[in-house]
Each structure stands twice: as C-alpha cells, then as structure tokens.
Amino acid sequence: MVKLNICIDIDGTITDPYYFLEKANLYFKTTITKEQVVDYRTSKVFNVTETDYIKFYEENKILLHSNQELRSDALEIISILYEYHNIHFVTARDKSLELLTHSYIYRNNLPCDSIHVIGTPHKGEVANNLKCDIFIEDSYDNALELSNLGFKVLLIDTNYNRHPLNNNITRVFDWYDIYYEVNKYAITKEAI
Structure with missing residues (x-):
C-alpha cells in the first residue's frame, strides 16, 4: 500500500463539531440546538455581531479547546491510519493556542507526525x-479552497457544511467512512 500524507483538521473534524454550543448558549442566553447550527459562521447562528462572538471566543477559547470531546472512533481510526500513513494535524486555530493544541493532541493519545497551528483558515x-x-476537513469553505488547489478532500458531515460538492471533495459521515475512503484512495494511487 502507498504511504499517504494525510492532513487532518482538528475542531469539528476530530472533535465534536458543536463543542462551543453549551458555553455559547450560556453566554448569549440562548437555547440554540445542534440542528440549528447550519452556518459555519457562529455569529450568524447566534444572531450576534462578529465583534460580540469574538469577545465570547477570546474569553472562553482556552476552556473550549481544552475540554473538547473526540468524535466517535476518531482515536481508533487515526491510530490505525498512523500505522500505514503519515498523519499531520493542520488547524486554523490562533497561534496563541499552539501549546494548548499540542497538549490536547498528546493528552488524547492521538498519534501524528506533526502538528501545525497556522492561525488562518487558508x-x-x-x-x-x-x-x-488527502485533507480531512469539516469547513465547507476550507474544503472548497483546498479542492480548488488540487487536494483530495474528505468533508466530514455536519449540519453547517451541507452544500454542493465538487469532484475533488467526498462527503463522509464518520471515521469509518474516512478509513474506507483513505484505503480506496491508497489502492487507486498504488495502481497508477
């Protein structure tokens, strides 16, 4: 099997995509449910200004990112993929969260070759x-941008990314789907 370089986003991809919901509801005194999170721009979901959402995020980002739950089967599948492929975590998180991000990855025993906290969605x-x-992502905009640059993208399904896909993006519904698609891609690449 060909050894692939797999890039994996963190928030919403390896973690629960609605990790911010409980704290944001308390902060904004709302009762937004997962089903109502249909836009990646959280300020729109909570019907607040971008400035107000940024204030909430800045006050809570350490707590939010320290205690995120992993998506079901993420650890198991990433561990298996790591045996055969190179795993690189690539997150748009702000650079100020670099140490926390490294700590989170290691504390959750997520195997990887590198961690990149880049401070931009690009x-x-x-x-x-x-x-x-292959890039594994939950952001629709990021998936489009990456696919338009020629990267194969696996877009893990969420309520906020259900938009039309192009030929370089495959929608996946869980980490077992990801495992299947990675193996299929590796076998196809080996045949070339």
Missing part, C-alpha cells in the same frame, strides 16, 4: 509543503 500552503494526498 491551509493550502501547509498542505502543499506536507505533500498532502
């Missing part, structure tokens, strides 16, 4: 430098 340059074969 992940193409890092993916290119890592010679990324």
Whole structure:
C-alpha cells in the first residue's frame, strides 16, 4: 500500500463539531440546538455581531479547546491510519493556542507526525509543503479552497457544511467512512 500524507483538521473534524454550543448558549442566553447550527459562521447562528462572538471566543477559547470531546472512533481510526500513513494535524486555530493544541493532541493519545497551528483558515500552503494526498476537513469553505488547489478532500458531515460538492471533495459521515475512503484512495494511487 502507498504511504499517504494525510492532513487532518482538528475542531469539528476530530472533535465534536458543536463543542462551543453549551458555553455559547450560556453566554448569549440562548437555547440554540445542534440542528440549528447550519452556518459555519457562529455569529450568524447566534444572531450576534462578529465583534460580540469574538469577545465570547477570546474569553472562553482556552476552556473550549481544552475540554473538547473526540468524535466517535476518531482515536481508533487515526491510530490505525498512523500505522500505514503519515498523519499531520493542520488547524486554523490562533497561534496563541499552539501549546494548548499540542497538549490536547498528546493528552488524547492521538498519534501524528506533526502538528501545525497556522492561525488562518487558508491551509493550502501547509498542505502543499506536507505533500498532502488527502485533507480531512469539516469547513465547507476550507474544503472548497483546498479542492480548488488540487487536494483530495474528505468533508466530514455536519449540519453547517451541507452544500454542493465538487469532484475533488467526498462527503463522509464518520471515521469509518474516512478509513474506507483513505484505503480506496491508497489502492487507486498504488495502481497508477
């Protein structure tokens, strides 16, 4: 089997995509449910200004990102993939969260070859430098941008990313789907 370079986003991809919901509901005195989170821009979901959402996030980002629950089967599948492929975590998180992010990855026993906290949603340059074969993402905009740059993207399904896909993006519904798609891609690449 061909050894792939797999880039994996963190928030909403390996973690529960609605990790912010409980704290944001308390902060904004709302009762938004997962089903209502149909936009990646959380300020729109909570019907608050971007400035108000940024204030909430800045006050709570350490707590939010320290205690996120992993998605079901993420650890198991990433551990299996790591035996055969290179795993690189690439997150748009602010650089101020770099130490916390490394700590979170190691505390949750997530195996990887590298961790990149880049402080921007534009992940193409890092993916290119890592010679990324497959990028696993939850953000629709990021998936489109990466796919338009020529990267194969697996978009893990959430309420906020259900929009039309192009040929370079495959929607997956859980980490077992991801495992299947990665293996299929590796076998196809080996045949070339």
